[in-house]
Amino acid sequence: MIFNFFRSRPVATLDLKQINKSFGSAKVLHDIDLAIQDKEFVVFVGPSGCRKSTLLRIIAGLEELTTGQIIIDGQDVSGAHPVERGISMVFQSYALYPHLSVYENIAFPLRVQKVEAAELKRRVERAAGILQLMDKLHLKPGQLSGGQRQRVAIGRSIVRNPKVFLFDEPLSNLDAALRGDMRVELSQLHRELDATMVYVTHDQIEAMTMADRIVVLNGGRVEQFGAPMELYHHPATKFVASFIGQPNMNLIPAIVAGVDAKGVAVEMEGGAKLVLPVDGSNVAQGDTVEVGIRPENVTLSNKGNLDISVRVLERLGGASITYGDIGDNGTRFCASLGGDAHVREGERASLLVSPDDCHVFGADGNVLRRKNAPALVA
Ligand SMILES: Nc1ncnc2c1ncn2[C@@H]1O[C@H](COP(=O)(O)OP(=O)(O)OP(=O)(O)O)[C@@H](O)[C@H]1O
Numbered sequence: 001m002i003f004n005f006f007r008s009r010p011v012a013t014l015d016l017k018q019i020n021k022s023f024g025s026a027k028v029l030h031d032i033d034l035a036i037q038d039k040e041f042v043v044f045v046g047p048s049g050c051r052k053s054t055l056l057r058i059i060a061g062l063e064e065l066t067t068g069q070i071i072i073d074g075q076d077v078s079g080a081h082p083v084e085r086g087i088s089m090v091f092q093s094y095a096l097y098p099h100l101s102v103y104e105n106i107a108f109p110l111r112v113q114k115v116e117a118a119e120l121k122r123r124v125e126r127a128a129g130i131l132q133l134m135d136k137l138h139l140k141p142g143q144l145s146g147g148q149r150q151r152v153a154i155g156r157s158i159v160r161n162p163k164v165f166l167f168d169e170p171l172s173n174l175d176a177a178l179r180g181d182m183r184v185e186l187s188q189l190h191r192e193l194d195a196t197m198v199y200v201t202h203d204q205i206e207a208m209t210m211a212d213r214i215v216v217l218n219g220g221r222v223e224q225f226g227a228p229m230e231l232y233h234h235p236a237t238k239f240v241a242s243f244i245g246q247p248n249m250n251l252i253p254a255i256v257a258g259v260d261a262k263g264v265a266v267e268m269e270g271g272a273k274l275v276l277p278v279d280g281s282n283v284a285q286g287d288t289v290e291v292g293i294r295p296e297n298v299t300l301s302n303k304g305n306l307d308i309s310v311r312v313l314e315r316l317g318g319a320s321i322t323y324g325d326i327g328d329n330g331t332r333f334c335a336s337l338g339g340d341a342h343v344r345e346g347e348r349a350s351l352l353v354s355p356d357d358c359h360v361f362g363a364d365g366n367v368l369r370r371k372n373a374p375a376l377v378a
């Protein structure tokens with residue numbers, strides 16, 4: 001068909017519908033509903049134990065789901081064997097065969113599938129070309145660096161021409177510099193392969209830099225699913241707010257002093273009073289809330305509205321990470337100020353924050369919607 005002729009590979013949407021998973025009486029995944037688009041790079045991120053791997057293994061078919069559906073490219077594969085799903089998974093441990101050459105390691109899945117010799121060679125060389133392994137094909141895994149070994153493992157998944165690539169913390173065995181390089185390489189690989197990818201990590205920087213959209217998982221539940229900058233500017237919960245962004249968002253206890261059409265007036269720990277342009281329909285005077293302020297959203301000012309006593313100063317050159325206390329109850333505050341900012345350890349600093357840059361979280365951990373926030377796109 002003409003249509004198929006122009007389509008170089010199948011469309012690979014991935015829909016997770018109401019996925020639940022229990023191990024015996026322990027429920028580990030709760031009502032996971034995600035629609036991942038064709039060619040999207042989606043990152044599952046969350047702290048250790050939040051069930052990222054379990055969800056990925058369910059998609060791969062390595063773990064059975066308890067209830068729900070997995071739809072790949074419009075087809076229900078919930079009960080299908082892993083090899084019938086058109087997916088390929090790369091793990092943290094490379095699991096290469098030490099006695100086989102790089103060429104044979106990459107070719108391995110094609111040998112199992114008894115792919116014809118010329119086609120096998122073509123696919124291995126294409127993968128090796130993309131991953132810059134052409135001059136390493138004759139070597140054994142033991143003669144490679146960690147990053148090169150991980151590339152071989154990725155090569156082995158590329159040759160299978162999967163509809164969806166799954167990665168489970170593939171970079172966590174590498175040192176920091178190599179991880180940075182591989183991040184760039186994986187993003188480039190995604191563009192070159194034009195494939196749907198789901199990538200698991202606990203590293204929010206990997207999530208922010210590589211993802212088209214991020215799924216933040218917490219205790220087996222989806223906290224939020226959105227583009228990196230959407231999560232950064234409009235975190236739906238305190239959990240997302242403190243997980244995304246570096247240094248972490250400050251969370252300052254506050255009491256609601258009043259609610260009106262302009263927003264919510266709060267008195268923060270340390271005495272600062274602000275009127276914040278957020279929807280106050282779920283709070284009342286006297287309620288306890290938390291005000292979230294990103295370290296990079298404050299500046300030094302003699303007209304400041306937030307006072308801190310500076311404990312520790314880290315001069316990084318371009319920025320001065322300033323750690324201090326607000327008030328007398330040990331509430332910590334971190335400010336990312338200019339490299340030459342006039343602050344000193346042991347002294348007070350007056351900081352200015354715009355009410356538009358403040359996030360407010362209710363006692364349930366959910367954000368109070370900002371009045372000027374754009375409508376969220378589902
Ligand atoms: N076979 C099992 N039987 C019982 N509970 C399990 C099983 N597999 C996973 N779990 C539960 O899921 C939790 C960890 O899930 P998972 O490995 O998916 O987390 P993760 O987010 O990938 O963590 P990490 O970042 O450490 O890799 C365990 O703490 C355990 O409670």
Ligand SMILES: [Mg+2]
Pocket residue numbers: 052053054
């Ligand atoms: Mg894991």
